[in-house]
Amino acid sequence: MLAAVEAIMTKLNLPINDRKTRCLRCPEEPFEFLGYRLGRNDRKPGTGSYIATRPSKARVQSLCRNVSEQTAAKYGGMDTQEMVTRLNRMIIGRANYYRLGQVSPADGAIKAHTTKRLRRWLCRKNKVKYGKYVRFSDDKPWNTYGLKRLAPMTKGFAWAKS
Numbered sequence: 001m002l003a004a005v006e007a008i009m010t011k012l013n014l015p016i017n018d019r020k021t022r023c024l025r026c027p028e029e030p031f032e033f034l035g036y037r038l039g040r041n042d043r044k045p046g047t048g049s050y051i052a053t054r055p056s057k058a059r060v061q062s063l064c065r066n067v068s069e070q071t072a073a074k075y076g077g078m079d080t081q082e083m084v085t086r087l088n089r090m091i092i093g094r095a096n097y098y099r100l101g102q103v104s105p106a107d108g109a110i111k112a113h114t115t116k117r118l119r120r121w122l123c124r125k126n127k128v129k130y131g132k133y134v135r136f137s138d139d140k141p142w143n144t145y146g147l148k149r150l151a152p153m154t155k156g157f158a159w160a161k162s
Contacts, residue, residue, distance in 0.1 A: 001023055002021070002023050005021075026038065026039060026051070027039050027040040027051045028040075032056045032058070035055060035056055035059040035097070035098070036053040036054065036055060036056060036098075036100075036101065037053065037054050037055070037056045037057070038051075038052075038053050039051065041054060041101070041102045052101045052102060053100055053101035053102075054101045054102040054103065054105070054106065055098040055101075055103060055106040059098070060106045060109055060110060063090065063094050063110055064109070064110065064113045066090060067087065067090065067110075067113060067114050067117050068113075068117055070083070070086055070087060070090070071083070071087075071117040071118060071120065071121040073124060075121070076121070076124055076125050080122065080125070080145060081145070081146075083118070083121065084118070084141070084145045084146055084147050087114060087118065087147060088146070088147060088148045091110070091114065091147075091148050091150060092148055094110070094150075095107075095148075095150050103150075107150035110150060111149065111150060114141075114147065115141055115142075115147075118136075118141045118145075118147065119136045119140075119141065122136050122141075123136065
């Protein structure tokens with residue numbers, strides 16, 4: 001199979017990255033491509049599994065790192081609405097790209113991290129001691145400041161069946 005792909009790519013004058021190219025048996029061996037992990041996904045306990053896509057762990061961690069960078073102490077003088085607008089752009093962009101497959105676990109991780117970082121940023125900005133529910137509860141970033149939620153964005157999307 002690899003020889004056939006190499007022959008086709010040679011005819012198209014496209015190089016193959018030997019470090020990244022490999023043969024595998026899907027779905028037993030999952031692989032990552034364009035930020036997605038393709039392979040076996042588990043259903044609810046006891047109901048089996050299915051082959052599908054989901055955002056790769058590295059991409060979710062990358063977005064969380066970007067959120068952490070955007071909510072760093074050096075941005076403490078920024079207006080709250082401007083900060084929420086910047087975070088919303090990142091979240092919406094991510095949701096628009098990663099809307100296929102099993103996205104709920106990744107969305108939950110991003111939501112928790114974004115809420116925690118925004119709450120910490122607000123406490124630092126308002127010179128309030130940081131704690132889980134000191135002044136900015138879980139729903140305040142979403143209801144008061146307008147931070148976007150990921151789950152409703154993918155609801156109602158026409159999912160493809162294989």
